[in-house]
Amino acid sequence: MNPLYIIGAVLGTLATSFIVAFALIKDKKQAIGFDRNMKDIDILKRLLKYAKPYWKQFAFVILLVAFTIAADIALPLILGDVADELGEVGFDYFAVLKDAIIYFVVLVISLVCTYLMAVVLQKTGQRIISNMRQQLFVHIENLSHAQLNAIPVGKLVTRVCNDTNSVSMMFTGILVNLVKNIFLTAGFIIAMFSVNAKLTLIVLCFVPFIVLFTIIFRKFSRKAYRNVKNNMTDINTYLSENLSGIKVTQSFNQEATKNNQFLRKNRTLGKALNQEIFVYGVFRPCVYVLYIFTVIAMLWVGANDTISQVSFAGQVIGYSTIVIFYQYIASFFTPIQELAEQFNRMQSAFASSEKIFSILDMQPEIVDSEDAIEMDEIKGDIEFKDVWFAYIPDEWVLKGVSFKVNAGSTCAFVGATGSGKSTILALIVRNYDIQKGQILIDGVDIKKIKISSLRRHFGQMLQDVFVFSGTVKSNIVLRDESITDEQVEEACKYVNADKFINKLEHGLDEEVRERGNNFSAGERQLLSFARTVAHKPSVMILDEATANIDTETEVLIQDSLEKMMNIGTMLIVAHRLSTIQHADNIIVLQSGEILEQGTHQQLLRKKGKYFSLYQLQYKKQLLEAGEA
Numbered sequence: 001m002n003p004l005y006i007i008g009a010v011l012g013t014l015a016t017s018f019i020v021a022f023a024l025i026k027d028k029k030q031a032i033g034f035d036r037n038m039k040d041i042d043i044l045k046r047l048l049k050y051a052k053p054y055w056k057q058f059a060f061v062i063l064l065v066a067f068t069i070a071a072d073i074a075l076p077l078i079l080g081d082v083a084d085e086l087g088e089v090g091f092d093y094f095a096v097l098k099d100a101i102i103y104f105v106v107l108v109i110s111l112v113c114t115y116l117m118a119v120v121l122q123k124t125g126q127r128i129i130s131n132m133r134q135q136l137f138v139h140i141e142n143l144s145h146a147q148l149n150a151i152p153v154g155k156l157v158t159r160v161c162n163d164t165n166s167v168s169m170m171f172t173g174i175l176v177n178l179v180k181n182i183f184l185t186a187g188f189i190i191a192m193f194s195v196n197a198k199l200t201l202i203v204l205c206f207v208p209f210i211v212l213f214t215i216i217f218r219k220f221s222r223k224a225y226r227n228v229k230n231n232m233t234d235i236n237t238y239l240s241e242n243l244s245g246i247k248v249t250q251s252f253n254q255e256a257t258k259n260n261q262f263l264r265k266n267r268t269l270g271k272a273l274n275q276e277i278f279v280y281g282v283f284r285p286c287v288y289v290l291y292i293f294t295v296i297a298m299l300w301v302g303a304n305d306t307i308s309q310v311s312f313a314g315q316v317i318g319y320s321t322i323v324i325f326y327q328y329i330a331s332f333f334t335p336i337q338e339l340a341e342q343f344n345r346m347q348s349a350f351a352s353s354e355k356i357f358s359i360l361d362m363q364p365e366i367v368d369s370e371d372a373i374e375m376d377e378i379k380g381d382i383e384f385k386d387v388w389f390a391y392i393p394d395e396w397v398l399k400g401v402s403f404k405v406n407a408g409s410t411c412a413f414v415g416a417t418g419s420g421k422s423t424i425l426a427l428i429v430r431n432y433d434i435q436k437g438q439i440l441i442d443g444v445d446i447k448k449i450k451i452s453s454l455r456r457h458f459g460q461m462l463q464d465v466f467v468f469s470g471t472v473k474s475n476i477v478l479r480d481e482s483i484t485d486e487q488v489e490e491a492c493k494y495v496n497a498d499k500f501i502n503k504l505e506h507g508l509d510e511e512v513r514e515r516g517n518n519f520s521a522g523e524r525q526l527l528s529f530a531r532t533v534a535h536k537p538s539v540m541i542l543d544e545a546t547a548n549i550d551t552e553t554e555v556l557i558q559d560s561l562e563k564m565m566n567i568g569t570m571l572i573v574a575h576r577l578s579t580i581q582h583a584d585n586i587i588v589l590q591s592g593e594i595l596e597q598g599t600h601q602q603l604l605r606k607k608g609k610y611f612s613l614y615q616l617q618y619k620k621q622l623l624e625a626g627e628a
């Protein structure tokens with residue numbers, strides 16, 4: 001035998017190992033789209049934890065994989081046998097038939113195994129991913145307002161939908177195929193050596209080329225893939241923001257501008273996708289050419305040797321050898337290529353996993369302290385003791401605010417826009433934690449009360465009323481199934497929401513579309529009142545919307561407010577001073593500080609800020625009345 005074969009094969013194998021090792025090391029340093037902070041192995045370990053409950057399914061899949069590997073290796077051998085039979089003069093018809101039947105049976109078993117494998121993997125993978133998605137959603141729900149403000153919604157959507165999808169490939173294909181292809185490659189090499197060492201050496205000479213191709217391909221494909229992914233996130237973020245704000249776009253005639261912006265993003269994404277397809281389009285034919293070369297080399301040597309019947313280490317090249325090798329070469333290149341692609345996908349799945357884990361690792365800032373207590377009942381005494389608060393470090397929004405609200409009384413906050421009224425309300429329910437001072441409920445620091453237990457006692461009606469898609473009723477009960485239909489009706493009646501609800505075609509079952517866009521602002525506000533009253537809170541928080549509502553609805557709202565003031569403690573931010581004339585205490589805020597406080601009458605007598613505010617509104621009303 002020509003020693004060149006051995007040298008070529010040894011060099012080939014060595015070069016392959018070097019190139020692979022080099023690529024692996026470089027890979028670690030290179031991230032997809034962003035700096036990777038977690039090690040591959042740590043990510044893998046964490047991912048495997050998700051798979052652990054399904055180990056039985058995966059064990060079954062591994063068994064199936066073993067069958068398919070065995071079949072892949074056996075099938076060419078059977079065909080080789082047939083070739084030998086056919087090559088003999090006066091061949092044995094039955095022997096060929098027997099081989100054909102065996103071939104058929106093995107093929108069918110292999111197909112069934114592949115099918116079962118796909119089904120089991122898909123099912124298990126989807127289950128794992130749906131668990132992960134659920135975990136992610138629950139986790140996001142627990143993040144504090146400050147944390148949520150910091151991440152664009154579109155990004156969160158991408159994490160929950162796209163990134164989990166990319167991770168799902170890890171379980172549905174990548175991991176198993178990776179294992180399969182490694183064993184398959186090893187299996188083919190062993191099988192080829194045992195059939196004919198010389199031809200195997202020739203085949204191995206070509207391996208470095210395919211590895212080289214693959215590495216070059218990976219460099220480009222990774223870049224393309226990263227591009228696609230970034231553009232996809234970009235479009236998602238753009239969409240989620242602009243679809244929410246589409247009405248503003250329309251009313252400011254900004255459609256054309258937005259169209260152009262979207263068009264640009266859309267085109268960039270298209271280009272990125274084309275790039276990706278192009279990279280694959282070049283890679284596959286290159287590999288095919290390589291395959292053809294290998295086959296030609298094998299046939300050249302094989303045919304020469306068959307004719308001269310040269311044997312090497314006792315191995316003779318016959319018809320069967322050629323047939324077997326022809327098939328092995330075709331199958332041998334596939335797992336090597338796939339290995340590279342799977343490695344790629346694994347990297348992108350790792351990248352997605354890391355993004356998901358980085359959200360899961362965000363510790364909710366506002367959590368129960370260890371000794372947090374459950375409060376089954378609260379009276380409703382509220383006290384702020386020298387409270388300092390800033391959204392952004394050192395930009396104080398509240399500066400030493402102190403006040404006391406007695407259980408059952410109504411306290412109102414007035415003040416200019418941005419003076420910190422909504423902030424005070426957000427602090428009482430611990431949407432944010434204060435930096436200095438103390439907030440006490442019934443004399444207990446709110447940081448010592450379990451958050452769920454604290455929030456249960458508060459009914460919040462916020463400045464921008466949020467209604468969910470569903471029905472009127474589902475918006476009132478939310479997820480509290482203990483609220484009966486009668487209670488819902490009672491609550492609606494109490495806050496005067498029944499008047500408009502009764503006018504609806506389906507009443508309480510009327511459909512509410514996304515964000516309640518089929519209801520007016522006033523109706524939405526009444527709906528939020530009903531929601532609050534139905535949940536029977538001990539303390540009610542109302543941040544009055546500044547939106548103008550018609551006089552009729554205003555009267556209804558006014559009336560229901562007065563009724564609600566009798567339910568329990570009430571904290572109210574009012575823009576119409578008429579709303580709060582009967583409040584027990586009115587606090588006037590200016591730039592995060594309390595300017596004055598007292599009852600309506602006391603404050604009027606004081607002739608301070610409240611007095612001038614009242615005069616302004618009163619004059620306006622008089623003017624309006626005069627015009628009418």
Ligand SMILES: Nc1ncnc2c1ncn2[C@@H]1O[C@H](COP(=O)(O)OP(=O)(O)OP(=O)(O)O)[C@@H](O)[C@H]1O
Nearest residue numbers: 149391392397416417418419420421422423424463
């Ligand atoms: N999430 C936030 N991040 C940073 N700053 C904020 C945030 N929310 C509010 N602020 C700032 O805090 C200040 C007080 O806001 P707040 O919402 O309490 O005002 P307000 O008195 O309720 O005003 P309005 O009458 O307009 O509702 C404002 O200057 C505002 O810019």
Ligand SMILES: [Mg+2]
Nearest residue numbers: 421422463543
């Ligand atoms: Mg506000």
